[in-house]
Amino acid sequence: MLRVVEASRAPAKVIIEGLGKRFKTRKRWVVAIEEVTMTIREGEFLCIVGPSGCGKTTLLRILAGLETATSGKLEVAHRDSAKPLNSMVFQEQSIFPWMTVRNNIAYGLKMRRVDSRIRDEVVERYLKLVGLSKFADAYPHQLSGGMKQRVSVARAFANDPEILCMDEPFAALDEQNKILLQEELLKIWESNRKTVVFITHSIDEALVLGDRIMLMTAHPGRVKAVFNVDLPRPRNIATLRTNPGFHKQFSEIWSSLREEVNKAKADEGICT
Numbered sequence: 001m002l003r004v005v006e007a008s009r010a011p012a013k014v015i016i017e018g019l020g021k022r023f024k025t026r027k028r029w030v031v032a033i034e035e036v037t038m039t040i041r042e043g044e045f046l047c048i049v050g051p052s053g054c055g056k057t058t059l060l061r062i063l064a065g066l067e068t069a070t071s072g073k074l075e076v077a078h079r080d081s082a083k084p085l086n087s088m089v090f091q092e093q094s095i096f097p098w099m100t101v102r103n104n105i106a107y108g109l110k111m112r113r114v115d116s117r118i119r120d121e122v123v124e125r126y127l128k129l130v131g132l133s134k135f136a137d138a139y140p141h142q143l144s145g146g147m148k149q150r151v152s153v154a155r156a157f158a159n160d161p162e163i164l165c166m167d168e169p170f171a172a173l174d175e176q177n178k179i180l181l182q183e184e185l186l187k188i189w190e191s192n193r194k195t196v197v198f199i200t201h202s203i204d205e206a207l208v209l210g211d212r213i214m215l216m217t218a219h220p221g222r223v224k225a226v227f228n229v230d231l232p233r234p235r236n237i238a239t240l241r242t243n244p245g246f247h248k249q250f251s252e253i254w255s256s257l258r259e260e261v262n263k264a265k266a267d268e269g270i271c272t
Helices: 056-063 101-111 116-129 145-158 175-192 203-209 244-267
Strands: 002-006 014-024 029-040 045-049 071-078 086-089 163-167 195-199 212-216 223-228
Touching (some): 029 223, 045 056, 056 071, 056 163, 116 145, 116 175, 175 203, 203 244, 223 244
Parallel strands (some): 086 163, 163 195
Antiparallel strands (some): 014 029, 014 071
């Protein structure tokens, strides 16, 4: 069960203890995640990796309040009650097709009845940060896939949530657009150090973005290991990939992840 507490009383942003989730199918119960225990620090960029079907998205949806755990404890510290607790960016493009870029980014602020002057300032700031100022009055059908995902990221950050949940937001993009959006995301995150929980299948992406990487086991999903990313910030993606530490950590994480990928293949990946 999700419990929201005052930040002053909480030692961390998110405390997860023994969290579990199971689903009922037509034939039987399926355990998605089991005994997940993790602490997420205020302002941390946490990446979650694991084999397909290990429950990464299920865990993120529970954190975002879109699913309810069936066991364990989830405690989230809410620092500012005037701000939303979380926002979510999905893999699929989820912006409103009938709204302009500007209005899409402003949507959360408008729903919260933020003063129009402040709202306009925030929108202009994020239009610049994601490089879409010239497309502010364009509609989604006039944008490329990468540009649409920039709008999604800008909208989520502009709403100023306590926690930003991101479910493989760049997975469907080509490599060039993926790198560009990783750079934009780093730039935005460096400016406000918001708590981010980011799911990815890519160890490379997790190392580029994250402070720590949580590796989940094959189904049912548990925490297998947590890796500190020992790479300097601010990060430049091109130079980062020439850092010997990058390749050393990649190999270490892949060695552990490969075992779980093989287990998932053998098990045919039951969980979603």
